[in-house]
Amino acid sequence: MINQLVAKIRKTNAPIVVGLDPMMNYIPKEICSKVFAEMGETLEAAAEAAWQFNKGIIDATFDLIPAIKPQIAMYEQFGLEGLKVFQKTCAYAKEKGLVVIGDIKRGDIGSTSAAYAEAHLGKVQIGNKRYSVFNEDFATVNPYFGTDGVQPFLDVCKEEKKGLFILVKTSNPSSGEFQDKLVDGKPLYELVGEQVAKWGEAHMGETYSYIGAVVGATYPEMGKVLRKLMPKTYILVPGYGAQGGKAQDLVHYFHKDGLGAIVNSSRGIIAAYKNEKYALFGEEHYADAARQAVIDMITDINEALSK
Amino acid sequence: MINQLVAKIRKTNAPIVVGLDPMMNYIPKEICSKVFAEMGETLEAAAEAAWQFNKGIIDATFDLIPAIKPQIAMYEQFGLEGLKVFQKTCAYAKEKGLVVIGDIKRGDIGSTSAAYAEAHLGKVQIGNKRYSVFNEDFATVNPYFGTDGVQPFLDVCKEEKKGLFILVKTSNPSSGEFQDKLVDGKPLYELVGEQVAKWGEAHMGETYSYIGAVVGATYPEMGKVLRKLMPKTYILVPGYGAQGGKAQDLVHYFHKDGLGAIVNSSRGIIAAYKNEKYALFGEEHYADAARQAVIDMITDINEALSK
Numbered sequence: 002m003i004n005q006l007v008a009k010i011r012k013t014n015a016p017i018v019v020g021l022d023p024m025m026n027y028i029p030k031e032i033c034s035k036v037f038a039e040m041g042e043t044l045e046a047a048a049e050a051a052w053q054f055n056k057g058i059i060d061a062t063f064d065l066i067p068a069i070k071p072q073i074a075m076y077e078q079f080g081l082e083g084l085k086v087f088q089k090t091c092a093y094a095k096e097k098g099l100v101v102i103g104d105i106k107r108g109d110i111g112s113t114s115a116a117y118a119e120a121h122l123g124k125v126q127i128g129n130k131r132y133s134v135f136n137e138d139f140a141t142v143n144p145y146f147g148t149d150g151v152q153p154f155l156d157v158c159k160e161e162k163k164g165l166f167i168l169v170k171t172s173n174p175s176s177g178e179f180q181d182k183l184v185d186g187k188p189l190y191e192l193v194g195e196q197v198a199k200w201g202e203a204h205m206g207e208t209y210s211y212i213g214a215v216v217g218a219t220y221p222e223m224g225k226v227l228r229k230l231m232p233k234t235y236i237l238v239p240g241y242g243a244q245g246g247k248a249q250d251l252v253h254y255f256h257k258d259g260l261g262a263i264v265n266s267s268r269g270i271i272a273a274y275k276n277e278k279y280a281l282f283g284e285e286h287y288a289d290a291a292r293q294a295v296i297d298m299i300t301d302i303n304e305a306l307s308k
Numbered sequence: 309m310i311n312q313l314v315a316k317i318r319k320t321n322a323p324i325v326v327g328l329d330p331m332m333n334y335i336p337k338e339i340c341s342k343v344f345a346e347m348g349e350t351l352e353a354a355a356e357a358a359w360q361f362n363k364g365i366i367d368a369t370f371d372l373i374p375a376i377k378p379q380i381a382m383y384e385q386f387g388l389e390g391l392k393v394f395q396k397t398c399a400y401a402k403e404k405g406l407v408v409i410g411d412i413k414r415g416d417i418g419s420t421s422a423a424y425a426e427a428h429l430g431k432v433q434i435g436n437k438r439y440s441v442f443n444e445d446f447a448t449v450n451p452y453f454g455t456d457g458v459q460p461f462l463d464v465c466k467e468e469k470k471g472l473f474i475l476v477k478t479s480n481p482s483s484g485e486f487q488d489k490l491v492d493g494k495p496l497y498e499l500v501g502e503q504v505a506k507w508g509e510a511h512m513g514e515t516y517s518y519i520g521a522v523v524g525a526t527y528p529e530m531g532k533v534l535r536k537l538m539p540k541t542y543i544l545v546p547g548y549g550a551q552g553g554k555a556q557d558l559v560h561y562f563h564k565d566g567l568g569a570i571v572n573s574s575r576g577i578i579a580a581y582k583n584e585k586y587a588l589f590g591e592e593h594y595a596d597a598a599r600q601a602v603i604d605m606i607t608d609i610n611e612a613l614s615k
């Protein structure tokens with residue numbers, strides 16, 4: 002799947018991914034009012050609003066981008082109906098030719114990680130039958146448990162030709178609280194990065210490993226170091242835009258050929274219509290605003306890369 | 309909720325929790341054959357089998373124990389139908405007077421943790437209405453993101469009078485890979501433990517904080533140290549029994565009054581019928597075997613504590 006992702010990035014010339022995180026306050030009032038009128042102010046209605054919102058964004062951007070990254074928490078919050086929309090969004094994005102990165106950040110002891118890996122990337126055995134359940138292409142994974150918590154994900158990825166992005170250095174303000182602690186003079190995130198590179202060695206695609214890493218855009222100096230420590234590792238970069246990461250800061254997350262990293266934007270794209278810069282589109286044209294924000298983000302990053 | 313948990317532990321004299329992790333190979337063939345005959349070898353049938361299995365265990369043990377701990381991965385693997393059974397299991401256990409510890413190990417950047425916290429412990433706002441979605445009493449949380457990833461869980465717990473168990477030292481063999489790394493001569497899990505105690509200070513119940521910690525039974529020396537570092541923190545102890553933790557090793561996870569820790573067993577209870585010791589019960593009496601295993605576990609731990 003890493004090969005497909007790289008091919009899609011080359012084809013679109015867009016090293017970006019759109020984070021589909023349908024929080025209620027991002028969804029235009031028009032969509033909400035309509036579904037609430039039909040279905041009441043229910044979890045089912047909220048999930049339906051999220052679906053309509055997502056479909057609008059995908060339809061308006063799928064030809065420009067290689068991938069989407071739905072954050073499962075934003076669906077889980079609406080319960081079973083929300084998770085149904087998570088599945089539907091993943092399936093619809095795939096129909097449109099997009100790679101789907103499930104931002105699930107699961108991770109547990111081995112037997113439990115195996116259940117998550119089968120549910121999200123592999124197949125679940127029921128009697129003599131096997132079912133794909135959530136069926137993402139990539140999943141994000143938390144490394145706190147160490148190798149035996151990650152291994153079941155690695156195994157399923159090998160079998161299913163899927164991939165991972167393992168948390169190394171997260172984009173949030175307090176990520177340093179544990180991740181930056183020095184171990185023998187080296188920050189913990191570097192140790193995790195080295196381990197991710199090691200896990201990745203046994204799981205190589207054509208040029209890159211299908212075991213990638215998450216490194217936040219908000220820590221560019223660390224991104225630079227991690228890029229060197231993990232040369233074959235694709236880096237998923239959250240934190241661009243709304244969280245504060247800037248294009249010029251991200252250059253060192255990439256290799257010289259413009260590959261090696263894929264930058265996520267969620268709020269900055271899907272709620273672009275709320276940004277003064279795109280206000281002229283108007284709330285009802287939120288999807289057109291998102292398309293323009295995608296175009297601007299691609300330009301922004303490619304300009305920085307070409308310098 | 310920590311006060312209720314402590315009261316329930318006192319009342320039952322059972323510092324234990326039953327892990328309801330309905331993996332397919334734990335569910336008696338009789339249950340599976342019956343649901344497969346009715347519903348085919350489907351995800352829905354697997355979820356129904358999990359439900360019947362869980363109900364049997366709860367009905368056979370609820371009068372002996374203070375709490376259950378369903379591992380959400382074992383439900384997520386069956387998709388939406390599985391998660392419906394997770395909800396149903398939590399609700400049924402509460403009806404039976406049990407405290408429900410949702411073993412979800414979620415954790416992310418602030419806005420995402422907020423969505424998880426609302427979904428699992430709090431209420432989700434839809435228009436002018438608010439809904440409880442999964443409605444556990446406690447949830448397990450991964451600390452890798454640091455304070456701002458944990459804060460939304462703390463906030464929701466304060467508002468809803470719920471609680472957390474935050475991963476400090478996990479029970480799996482490779483947990484030391486990152487958790488044991490020395491930071492200024494002190495292992496990372498101690499730093500995390502100190503932080504959990506600090507988070508807990510602002511969230512006190514009567515005697516204990518409602519912000520607890522997870523410390524694996526498989527590392528008793530570390531448990532001893534952590535007990536001292538986190539005096540007001542309730543410790544959830546996985547890894548007893550099937551994973552190798554023994555009662556005499558667990559004494560130091562407790563305070564002298566026999567409180568301060570709650571020991572989980574999953575496989576050892578729910579699949580007791582597969583253990584030679586309980587084989588006489590027979591597969592069809594799996595619930596009676598579970599009840600006997602609960603009685604034996606309580607005796608085992610209380611004997612160790614009384615020494």
